[in-house]
Amino acid sequence: MSGLRLIKSVQEMSSLSENFRKDGKRIVLIPTLGYFHEGHVSMMKMGRSLGDKVVVSIFVNPLQFDKKEVYYMYPQDLERDQRIAEEAGVDILFIPSSVEMYPSGFQTYVEVEELSKHLCGVSRPWLFKGIATVVLKLFNIVRPHVSIFGLKDYQQYLIVKRMVKDLNLDVEVVAHPIVREPDGLAMSSRNIYLSPQERESALSLYRAILKAKELLSSGVRDVSQLKKELLDFIQSHPYTRVEYVEFVDPETLESVREVKGPTLLALAVYVGLARIIDNAILE
């Protein structure tokens, strides 16, 4: 174990990155909200294989939370996170403060306008503006050659890729596949909010994906019919409240009426108080 370094100062992080670059090191950044699970560990190991210095940021970005939402409640356990990161071979945990990230007078935002309007952006119009802004800041501070984003947040991944292209950023954006529990539930720090009964109901998202694949194999391609079946299926589980079940183009996120080419099935469902999302590309 080479030893994990904990960095809290933006200035210190950017100087360190500059030195890494001068030494010809390839920097990998994995932006996270902390409270690591196996999905994060898998991303860290992927990071190890993609570069010389793996930086994992933990920042519960106030811009991407609704004030009513769980910003202050977002689960945290820094000691555990440190241990996990060290074991996974991470070089640096970068944990900036909100005050340093958004000092008084802060007023500059970046927005990937079209892609942000769909799916999670419908109920949370501020969400992806907050994410794009913080990711751009993290890119400018850490100056990574590569950055890894998990596909559970497919829309986020697509938006970051578009931002990188549109703003001529010199970062390679790499996708990491969704990591699931043995029974299929997509891993998420938010799963901790689920009671045992709710956790059972949360499985309905993954099962709905399997069901969609079955329906497709049996020849059902009409999206309104597919949606109806999946909605009925999910709503038959207690504690669920569906936010959306959408079939969209995986590049533009625009709704499709029929599943012809590759199609993204994306789901957001409240299970009790937890908002659970999942997705899959259907071929």
Add this chain to the structure above:
Amino acid sequence: MSGLRLIKSVQEMSSLSENFRKDGKRIVLIPTLGYFHEGHVSMMKMGRSLGDKVVVSIFVNPLQFDKKEVYYMYPQDLERDQRIAEEAGVDILFIPSSVEMYPSGFQTYVEVEELSKHLCGVSRPWLFKGIATVVLKLFNIVRPHVSIFGLKDYQQYLIVKRMVKDLNLDVEVVAHPIVREPDGLAMSSRNIYLSPQERESALSLYRAILKAKELLSSGVRDVSQLKKELLDFIQSHPYTRVEYVEFVDPETLESVREVKGPTLLALAVYVGLARIIDNAILE
């Protein structure tokens, strides 16, 4: 003369910059709309003194022009610009195409929200979003250590500085003082639109600044009185149509009611078809 290099490709420009950085060269970027005048030449010479490689970009950014406005009419003379840049010791003229800067599907914009609402942002709410976006792109392509902005566009300078701070960009933003004709008219590529009679009326902006200084020396500090005097003065010149005459805080651009500390006097006046701006900090 070391020879000026003309670069049109974004990819070529960013590779070149990367090599400059690897060689430890200090890169200076001067973003322009072209059609150089003595103000540009003075910025180029300042650039020479601030770094090893002076890059001047010429890009008539469609995002910052109203469709009704003069985008296609913006004066151009690339041969003359090349000659002027070479004489001033510029290393690279970077002239990207609109198609390469804004390819199909482009949708990412940056906005410095508060500062963009004032002064020129009132009548042109899209203007500074367009400017911030293109400047950020140019920074990412050219990766300058230093970038020079003229103070005739004071609001633009302030917005770029704020963006650099808010987004953690590693660029030093340097201001260049307003360069004036012998009679006081601030230099601008747009002055070419002025007929001889209009040019005479355009001088009223600079003279209004001198008048404000006189009024202040004589003890007038009330902004509504100062504005009235300046408006009357400018409107007494033929062909003028005042867009604004404002006294604002030079950091926040918020209106002040009384001139106490340092105050920015900013003016925008149509003279015939040309929109002329000028400003000064009053102490």
